[in-house]
Amino acid sequence: MNQDMMPTGVNLGIDGPSLLADIAETAAFGGTAKGGICRLALGAEDRQVRDWLGTQAAALGGVLTVDSMGNQFIHLPGSDPALPPLVMGSHLDTQPTGGKYDGIYGVLAGLSALRALQRSGYRMRHPVELVNWTNEEGSRFAPAMMSSGVFTGAFTQAQAYGTQDARGTTFGQALEEIGYRGAEPCGQHPVRAYFELHIEQGPILKKEGITIGAVTGVQAMRWFDLRLSGQEAHAGTTPRAMRRDALLAAAHVMIMIDEIAQSYGADTRATVGVIQVQPGSTNVVPGEVQMSLDLRHPDDDVIAAVEERIRTEAARQAEQQGVTLSMKRIWDSPAVHFDPDCVEMVRRAASLTGQSYRDIVSGAGHDAAHMGHICPTAMIFIPCRDGLSHNEAEHAEAGDIVAGANVLLHAIMAADAHFDPA
Ligand SMILES: [Zn+2]
Secondary structure, three states: OOHHHOOOOOOOOOOHHHHHHHHHHHOOOOEOOOOOEOOOOOOHHHHHHHHHHHHHHHHHOOEEEEEOOOOEEEEEOOOOOOOOOEEEEEOOOOOOOEOOOOOHHHHHHHHHHHHHHHHHOOOOOOOEEEEEOOOOOOOOOOOOOHHHHHHOOOOOHHHHHHOEOOOOOEHHHHHHHOOOOOOEOOOOOOOOEEEEEEEOOOOHHHHHOOOEEEEEEEOEEEEEEEEEEOOOEEOOOOOHHHOOOHHHHHHHHHHHHHHHHHHOOOOOEEEOOOEEEEOOOOOEEOOEEEEEEEEEEOOHHHHHHHHHHHHHHHHHHHHHOOOEEEEEEEEEEOOEEOOHHHHHHHHHHHHHOOOOEEEEEEOOOOHHHHHOOOOOEEEEEEOOHHHOOOOOOOOOOHHHHHHHHHHHHHHHHHHHHHOOOO
């Protein structure tokens, strides 16, 4: 990273009160009695907030493009029309009992950054854009991060259009109904680099009293289905030595999984969240157990090593208990590593604006995880109260909200200096 990343215009800042007012104003579109938001993708409230964003784009003098997945892009020109845009963004849809910040914050902060650039007269060389990704939550139409996924080629538009909600309405129909099926083919939009600002949705920043997380990537995740088969037997008459107790074996396996996970350090997450026992009777030695395992780690090699150890040890535990074991991997999502230069821009922007910061790995998925596959990408986190998210009580402090938006602004300015040097 060289000095040319240091932007001029150090004194530029976003308008904090207007950002906070935007968050309050848009929270009315789908606002709930408990102070949260229910704004499912492509519903009436989603259309309202999209229309609102379009109005803001026009007021700003920006050019609005809607693509064939309904993704909205607001474009401000740079001084060099040949350069592709630097893009900021997130999503405006929510969970059914969502909060006022998840996704929304990243879009509205990006809007405040566009306004700050426009107002100051500071001219970037690259065009700068804001994107609102359609259906990040995946709550009405699965999967999550759908439109950034189509944008980056993770799935096809035909797959997305055919997806049905619980009432049998397809994504394609819903998109038509709210009038947001745009002319530009999804994925054709040029992006030089992508920055996404988000609440952490976890407890780390809050606990450590740090304002900015420079997100280095998204951790790897693997799901497993484990089945242990022993033999059902009378609880009163069967001696210990003759038992093949599947639940007792499962208990040993669970303890062992936790010990192995701990031995690989604090970044390892292993969770058994579901356990089903057959036949489930007080006086019968359990014959069958089915259990889930959710395994996470920021590093693909480490998660592979943890899986290998668990397989070996679980087989040994099962054998000792006289039961058979099958362990099937049913989902594998590799780690995402954000662009080291973009992550450094976030650290420097935090330092430049006088904020405390640390590196952090995202435990949750985001549109940025898809974007990281096609362009230099980074994310910025701010703390949220109790690490609570996907909840109407989700809360972020005004000071952190404004600080994060200023870091976004300065990261994008640093990107302007860094990419495509003149
Ligand atoms: Zn989100």
